[in-house]
Amino acid sequence: MKTLKYIMVSLFAILALESCQSDKKSSAQITEVYQCPMQCEGDKTYHEFGSCPICKMDLKAVDNTLKKTINEGISDASIFNLTSQWHTEENQVIHLEDLKGKTLVMVMIYTSCKAACPRLVADMRNIEAQIPDNKIKDIQFVMVSIDPETDTPERLKAFAVENIMDDEQWTFLQGTESSVREFANVLSVKYKEISPIDFSHSNIISVFNAQGELMHQQEGLGVDNKETIQTILKVTP
Numbered sequence: 001m002k003t004l005k006y007i008m009v010s011l012f013a014i015l016a017l018e019s020c021q022s023d024k025k026s027s028a029q030i031t032e033v034y035q036c037p038m039q040c041e042g043d044k045t046y047h048e049f050g051s052c053p054i055c056k057m058d059l060k061a062v063d064n065t066l067k068k069t070i071n072e073g074i075s076d077a078s079i080f081n082l083t084s085q086w087h088t089e090e091n092q093v094i095h096l097e098d099l100k101g102k103t104l105v106m107v108m109i110y111t112s113c114k115a116a117c118p119r120l121v122a123d124m125r126n127i128e129a130q131i132p133d134n135k136i137k138d139i140q141f142v143m144v145s146i147d148p149e150t151d152t153p154e155r156l157k158a159f160a161v162e163n164i165m166d167d168e169q170w171t172f173l174q175g176t177e178s179s180v181r182e183f184a185n186v187l188s189v190k191y192k193e194i195s196p197i198d199f200s201h202s203n204i205i206s207v208f209n210a211q212g213e214l215m216h217q218q219e220g221l222g223v224d225n226k227e228t229i230q231t232i233l234k235v236t237p
Helices: 002-031 064-071 116-129 153-162 177-187 226-235
Strands: 085-088 093-095 103-109 139-145 170-174 191-195 198-201 204-208 214-219
Touching: 085 153, 103 116, 103 177, 103 226, 116 139, 116 204, 116 226, 139 177, 153 170, 204 226, 214 226
Parallel strands: 103 139, 139 170
Antiparallel strands: 085 093, 085 170, 103 204, 191 198, 204 214
């Protein structure tokens, strides 16, 4: 009887171990995320291995940090809850949630501005210049136009090229009047049209984590951006 009891205990232990290993394997399979190495479809990911439908290259597994970000849900405080559509300077239609997975440094400007906006642009470039090269790929600098009627994707693209802000880490967004107003309210940015080509507006640069939660705001022009840089580096893996 003792021998039989020992065999039964051993059998249950083996089965329990195999079950645990199986669960771990299943969990790994579920959380595995793949992406085109050329990012033909931007940040689009797949949950099964295969090839890119555009360039036909084999999909590559996304690193653990990005997998964790993609699989996590978004909180009620996230800007990714906003469902409005936007056009980029490349005339691609996106939602804010498409920016998920990267630290976002965002500011609202308009391209015909001759006063505050050039200084905001300079502030954004100054921030970018202080980011280590190994962090840049995980950060997106986003310029949102408060003048969507004038700032078409074509105009935003020209502005990006003119200001040497057309690298991958820069994104320009054109929305609708209502989506811009909604987004401005979220950022506590106030703006008002004072002529057909001129606006008065707040000068605020906002930092969001990879889940779209506001982490820091820098207000003013040409101010000390030490705290802004520290926040960006802290929330960027």
